[in-house]
Amino acid sequence: MIKTKDLKQIIKFNATPNQIYDTLMNSKKHSEFTNSNAKMNNKVNGKFTAYDNYIKGFNIELIKDKKIVQLWRCNDWPLNHYSEVTFSFKSIKGGTKLTFTQINIPIKQYRGIKQGWIDYYWRPLKELF
Numbered sequence: 001m002i003k004t005k006d007l008k009q010i011i012k013f014n015a016t017p018n019q020i021y022d023t024l025m026n027s028k029k030h031s032e033f034t035n036s037n038a039k040m041n042n043k044v045n046g047k048f049t050a051y052d053n054y055i056k057g058f059n060i061e062l063i064k065d066k067k068i069v070q071l072w073r074c075n076d077w078p079l080n081h082y083s084e085v086t087f088s089f090k091s092i093k094g095g096t097k098l099t100f101t102q103i104n105i106p107i108k109q110y111r112g113i114k115q116g117w118i119d120y121y122w123r124p125l126k127e128l129f
Helices: 017-025 027-034 107-128
Strands: 004-013 047-050 055-063 067-074 083-092 095-106
Touching: 004 107, 017 027, 017 067, 017 083, 017 095, 017 107, 027 107, 095 107
Parallel strands: none
Antiparallel strands: 004 095, 047 055, 055 067, 067 083, 083 095
């Protein structure tokens, strides 16, 4: 059994829930803000890749402009181990409150994953909007 840890981050953006949702789920926009290749899929059970195939997974639940739930893994994780990520969007005055959780992160990768979301997702998204 792999030892894991869970992560929760709350981020505010000066953009609408639709803008954030669309940027995460659109292949071209996702590729542009991460400065790497991404192939997103807008269907439940649809597969996706991000960061030049370093990240792979598939969608579990999609509620437009409200919620994205995905099974997600990195290429250097233990074979067949996935974590579950949830992006929940709430409209607030001046933008969007994003509540992000990721459960079952392999403990050896936790620190890098925690900082990676900040450096490679939240900061670029804030700069975009």
